[in-house]
Amino acid sequence: MKVKVLIMPRKGLLDPEGRAVKEMLLEEGFPVREVKVGKVVELEVEETADVKTIAEKYLVNPLVEEYQIE
């Protein structure tokens, strides 16, 4: 099965990439309130794979990132 792990900077932490993209979009005239830039890790795994452990132990740094499994 295919699983996506969506990783975002933790709320309240400075996200300079998001800020830079937001400033660019505002300059281009788009009414944008907030932009956050994260990353997606797409995995193809067996049904038995413990994706939560994969995410928490390897893919995500919980001190600075939040994640969602899709």
Added chain:
Amino acid sequence: MKFAVCVFPGSNCDYDTYYVLRDLLGQEVSFVDYQRRSLQGFDCVVIPGGFSFGDYLRAGVLASKTPLGQALVDFAQKGGLILGICNGFQVLTELHLLPGALLKNRDLNFLCTDVYLRVENNSLPFTRSFEKGEVIRLPIAHGEGRYYVPEEELRRMEERGQVVLRYCSQEGKVEEAFNPNGSVGNVAGVCNREGNVFGLMPHPERACEDLLGYRDGILLWHSLIT
């Protein structure tokens, strides 16, 4: 002193470190490969700068999951001295041998410049040749050097003397204007509670000869060997 210099795929300050230790300071030094499982027999292990595993996923994380990563944890638990420079600092936070994380610089620039640093703790094996409060000049070269820990953790680290170096002005003023990358509390280098593991973003190995324009870095190596 018997030194080891870690070599991960993508390490690129390994030879600079080796050169300083062997050619300038006459120490016994060996490269250790990332697949190695033990660091027994060494007194001090240096994790050099570079881009281990291409900085993929997060800087330092893939290096931290190698056999050498586990060997570093074992070595630290036995009280061995570990110095992590730049990417080495990132590896140490990913190993949880040091608190915090290193994030993309505040202004997204790769910073390649000189900085002034104030020595906040000179009681470590890595810093005892410095004066407390001394201002030194070292080069930085990083894209992900914004040190982060939650504020209350930073306070506790300060109380315990774990904040070792801070970015400052030439006169030693620690202010936001002299913070190159947005690190909390202008932090440039921290140690663990026990004081045997030290990580810093600046490059002391690049500042050891007048030919290169500065030599404040030599005092760090000097601290270790005297």
